[in-house]
Amino acid sequence: MSTVANFRIEYRHYLAEDGTAPEGSLPEFARDSDAVARTLVPLFKEMLRLRAFDTKAVALQRTGKLGTYASCLGHEAAQVGIGAAMRTEDVFAPSYREYGAQILRGVKPREILMYWGGDERGNDFSGPAHDYPWCVPIATQCLHAAGAALAFKLRGEPRVAVACVGDGGSSKTDTYAAINSAGAYDLPFVLCIINNQWAISVPRSAQTGAKTLAQKGLAGGLHCIQVDGNDLIAVLATLQEVIERARRGEGGSVVELITYRLSDHTTADDARRYRADDEVKAAWLREPFIRLRAFLTAHGVWNETLEAEWLEESRAWVDREVDAYLETRSQPLATLFDLVYADQPDDLARQKADALAWEQTHG
16 A cells, blocks of 8 residues: 555744744744834734724624624734735635724724624725625635636736635535635635634534644645634734735645634624633633733833823724714615615515605604
């Protein structure tokens, strides 16, 4: 018997729990204080601002000013690292909680709030018009990204399609089909599997027998790597590497980002019913800010005063966005019907007439 192929999955991380890193191992953007101040401080500030927004969004939902909301608490490094590694001309296909990457690409928080507030105009967001909207059906966005990547290749455009899917979504046939297409057609496609350990109430251990989720790309012939998703340096370095690899025509990748969902799945969920308190407490010790804050402080480019000032500024920014959301006028009732068909069928026209009559009577 002979061996026809061997595979291995590498795991990338840089920062230890105390914020230190082995000498000589860091990428260029993290090797000296000037580079750290230029690259990592702005991204750390984006992470802090993202958490301020997320905290406010949950509060809005709890007070009846927002519909069900999917928190990104604990995902800040993964999301900001993905967004920072992409170019404007690339295409992003998110699931439903990648706000950090989207905000870096120009999406306004008020638009995120509009979407979760039930106003579809939130999906007509700022930023690249070619990016895909939030995708609640699990994993279908992977196919959208693969299709965009195929278009880029056929047109000869140096662009990359990046999709995000959760650990649970990585088991969907849509994900496997996207992986297979990307490998078969050698597409500029990057799939980020955000492994936050829980698919709503289903733990990672019950989702798949695979030792890693990254290896799911092997059967499709893709480059695969696992990354510490709470280490911004590792996330940014890896995403820069695989995106530019795809841009050069060297094929697609699957990147598994190991993180943890510190919040409930959504505000309609109660994770206390299925997660042990000790597990969550342990995860808070590994969350994205602790190591990076220590790393930046050790380089002399961050301190408590700077953080307090930035948090105050971030909260003011969030408040302005919330005010803009709350002051947005609701769409007329007629738009529920007008934007469904180009040529409105008779039964829908009758429903519209009945609805408008009801509105006139009841206000």
